[in-house]
Amino acid sequence: xxxxxxxxxxxxxxxxxxxxxxxxxxxxxxxxxxxxxxxxxxxxxxxxxxxxxxxxxxxxxxxxxxxxxxxxxxxxxxxxxxxxxxxxxxxxxxxxxxxxxxxxxxxxxxxxxxxxxxxxxxxxxxxxxxxxxxxxxxxxx
Numbered sequence: 001x002x003x004x005x006x007x008x009x010x011x012x013x014x015x016x017x018x019x020x021x022x023x024x025x026x027x028x029x030x031x032x033x034x035x036x037x038x039x040x041x042x043x044x045x046x047x048x049x050x051x052x053x054x055x056x057x058x059x060x061x062x063x064x065x066x067x068x069x070x071x072x073x074x075x076x077x078x079x080x081x082x083x084x085x086x087x088x089x090x091x092x093x094x095x096x097x098x099x100x101x102x103x104x105x106x107x108x109x110x111x112x113x114x115x116x117x118x119x120x121x122x123x124x125x126x127x128x129x130x131x132x133x134x135x136x137x138x139x140x141x
Contacts, residue, residue, distance in 0.1 A: 001048055003120050003130030004041040011039035011103035016088075018103065030136035033108035038119060040102040040130060042087075050089040054123040056082045057104060062115040067112055079109065082123065111136040 009022030018039055028034045038057065058080035059067040071121040085102055113136055120130035 001045060001053070002043045004043075005118060005130045005132040006039045006041070006067040007118065007132055007134055008037045009035070010037060010105070013103050025134060027137050028109060028111070028130055029115040030111055030138045034106075036106045036109055038104050038106070038118060038132075042085075042102065043125035044087055049087055051087050053085045053087065054082060055085055055129070056080055056121045056123055058119055058121065059109075059111075060117045060119060062117075067116055069109060074135050079106075079111075103140045113138040133139060 006020065006023050007025035008020045009025070010020070011023070012019045018041070020037075020039060023039070025036065028036065058078065061067050066080070068076045069079055070076050081104070083102075083104060115133065115135055117131055117133045119128045121127065122129050
């Protein structure tokens, strides 16, 4: 499985088609709770058809350490979540280059200024199957 990740304002999947709004993000504002969507374009191997695959999406800082946020109580947490992807039973109705699409939403990324990488990880193998870098910019006064 290989995946292309696209960062965007919003992404949804309907009837096997991917709908994006504001696609191709490469930056967000730093220190500001920013909603963000992520879309995955999956290139599946034949043995991955008709399966449930557990994946995690996580954000890492430039040095490879997890990006941390804090909740309303000041408790730190890692930005990330898991999702179960159910792949199509066969590839007969899907384009060979776009076997499967997926989307997810973040409702308040609040990152310090810097470079980040969003990674999609296959939980079974631990392998990073897709990644996208972006920057959190601090406004200049």
